[in-house]
Amino acid sequence: MQLRTSRVSTGLLLGLASGILAGSAASAADSPPDLQGIWTSGTLTPFERPADAGTQLPEEQRAEQQRLAKEKFWAAGHKPGDVGRDNDAFIDQDLKILPNGQSSLVVEPADGRVPLKPAAAQRRDFNLKNFDSFETMSQWDRCITREPTTMFPVVYNNAYQFVQTPGYVLIVAEMIHDARVIPLSRDGKSAHADPRVRSWGGDARGHWEGSTLVVETSNFNARGWIATGGNAMALRGVPTSEQLRIVERFTRVDPDTMQYEITIDDPVNYTAPWKIAYPLTRDAKYQMFEYACHEGNHAIELILRGARVQEQGEN
Numbered sequence: 001m002q003l004r005t006s007r008v009s010t011g012l013l014l015g016l017a018s019g020i021l022a023g024s025a026a027s028a029a030d031s032p033p034d035l036q037g038i039w040t041s042g043t044l045t046p047f048e049r050p051a052d053a054g055t056q057l058p059e060e061q062r063a064e065q066q067r068l069a070k071e072k073f074w075a076a077g078h079k080p081g082d083v084g085r086d087n088d089a090f091i092d093q094d095l096k097i098l099p100n101g102q103s104s105l106v107v108e109p110a111d112g113r114v115p116l117k118p119a120a121a122q123r124r125d126f127n128l129k130n131f132d133s134f135e136t137m138s139q140w141d142r143c144i145t146r147e148p149t150t151m152f153p154v155v156y157n158n159a160y161q162f163v164q165t166p167g168y169v170l171i172v173a174e175m176i177h178d179a180r181v182i183p184l185s186r187d188g189k190s191a192h193a194d195p196r197v198r199s200w201g202g203d204a205r206g207h208w209e210g211s212t213l214v215v216e217t218s219n220f221n222a223r224g225w226i227a228t229g230g231n232a233m234a235l236r237g238v239p240t241s242e243q244l245r246i247v248e249r250f251t252r253v254d255p256d257t258m259q260y261e262i263t264i265d266d267p268v269n270y271t272a273p274w275k276i277a278y279p280l281t282r283d284a285k286y287q288m289f290e291y292a293c294h295e296g297n298h299a300i301e302l303i304l305r306g307a308r309v310q311e312q313g314e315n
Helices: 002-030 059-076 118-129 230-235 299-314
Strands: 037-040 106-108 159-164 168-173 179-185 203-209 212-218 245-254 257-265 274-282
Touching: none
Parallel strands: 179 203
Antiparallel strands: 037 159, 037 274, 106 274, 159 168, 168 179, 203 212, 212 245, 245 257, 257 274
16 A cells, blocks of 8 residues: 555656646747847948948958958048047947958848938938938937937947846947837737827837747837938938838847847838848947937037038128
């Protein structure tokens, strides 16, 4: 009788242990990857593909391309007679072309160029050359935000801190310290806010597709530019519309690398959706400090005043 009880108890324990192990394995399989930490995105790879380049730089040409890109980068801020740019002390000192050799950040369409509509290009040119009002100037110059594309690389402050909980992902950008709070759903069917609720950064909803965090954002206010940094090239100054939809994908491919992709769909300004892709690098030693943009920001006042002085000289 005692032997039988022992056998029953052993069988019960083994059954319970198997159930616990199976549950733990299922839980581990369902657990999303940990994206937490500070990630950086600075690069010298051009936003759009140069006309004479293929999709990939041959490996034997990458060292020379790095030298040329770095030389061009530093020369750009020191042209004789130019007012220059940010102090060199603020600029990322060791930017490099992407290690995978892709020749542009834009990967779709196949030609590596943004499919801009003529009307959008005309509006861009107006935004860049008109200084009648601060309202046509970029939201970055105005110290409001870098949304809706805070993760486009620029020449400094290219860091992002990820904080992750079961129901949310928080992404804090170093530049203008934008903080994106992204609610997560299990099935990717979480409804966006009412279309009447609009903002610079839109309304983001996230979900996991396997090991990839997918973030879909809509409800933009159509009051700013799609890109504010000069290294976005021909895209800088292009307006946004209320039809703008953005899908981002974050995939951690190894402990120190996360692949980032962003697809822009705005039928008002582009003939087709387009996508950029590049890796983010984890940097455990990087320190993010407050980006106090409005403190001492005289740029808008001086630009508008300078435009009025130029107008007086032309009359």
